[in-house]
Amino acid sequence: MDIHQKWKIVRILLTTVYLMIGWLAFTCNIAPFSLLLGFLFSFTLALFTYDIFIEKREVARRALIPRISPLLIYPFVLIFKIYLSSFKMIPAILTMEINPRIVHFRTRLKSEIARALLANSITLTPGTLTLDLYEDYLIVHWLNAKTIHSHYAAKLIKGHFETWLKKIWI
Amino acid sequence: MDINILTIVIFLLLINSLVSVYRIIIGPTHQDRLIGLNLILSQVTAIMVIAAVNFHRAIYLDVALVYAILGYISIIAITKYLKGKKLHE
Amino acid sequence: MRLIAYLFIGMGVFFATFGNIGILRFPDVYTRLQASSKCGITSIISIFIGLMILEGLSFVTVRILVITMFFFITSPVSSHAIGRSAYEEGILPWRKEKEKEKGE
16 A cells, blocks of 8 residues: 555545534534434545545645644634724725725745635735735735735734734644 | 514614615626625525524524525635626626 | 623624625725625624524524634635636726826
8 A cells, every 4th residue: 555545545534524523513413323424424525525625735734633722712813803894994984085905915824724714814804805816925905005015015914813823724 | 573672683684685785786797796695695694593593493593504505605606607707898 | 691682783783784885885896895795794793692692502502603603714705706706807996096087
């Protein structure tokens, strides 16, 4: 058995575990029949989708399994930021004093899940919206642009999110 | 039917959804119409959850969950369909 | 306790109203998308937190928590999808200076 086949089996099992967590969250039921049904469906789906869910080149352990303790604190930080952003949105809606621009900058996060979460967090922070992500670069629409220099814009927009996400994934 | 605060909240959210329908009708581009659709989706889900708490029917929560999943998938599918088509020139 | 719950639900309705005013007043696709994504997710989260406080610890609360998590993940993703399709179609963003030049 060569290393590619071993890695394939590990990927299928990890996908099954993540799908089982989703099944348990949606059904809220730990009867044996429900667990068996969930396992069967998760395994069947994992056989089809393991190649999309975990790509072949993502071999770092930190890229697949998150650290638990920062993961539990992160949503509360995010909810606080969301309320802040909405209260900043109301004067912009009422007075219409906006200065929208599009800025590009790059990210240092490596794993796919962490990048997706960074894009989501940027969308939820005040006045910024992720439009696209290619290679290492994020394209961000900024409602109240203070600068168009890539480096300063990255510092202002990403803020604490990148350090938080670096603690959780790689 | 007794009137309490949650019923009034449901009616206010319904009026909000009607305002979003106006954006869907006048929207100049297809993306504007999708924005209105997205907002209506979230408000209708909120209405379903409020109704589940107000009338003590736990089955409405399942309906709300399935509605949210289907709406999300439909918006992704419509944006995939619009991709690569020069529709307004 | 009920007062705090009603305060949260009222805040949710308030944000939903402002999101609707935003999508009616803003000048182009991207700015409307900003208003709808921010105010939409805030109103949803406020209403669900209020309902969870109102209901107490029960089976219903867990289900509402699952729906909240689902919205937390999918609402920004659908905003990205709409914004990306507008960007790939080549719709230019509205800018302040351009509008001034036209006016003069």
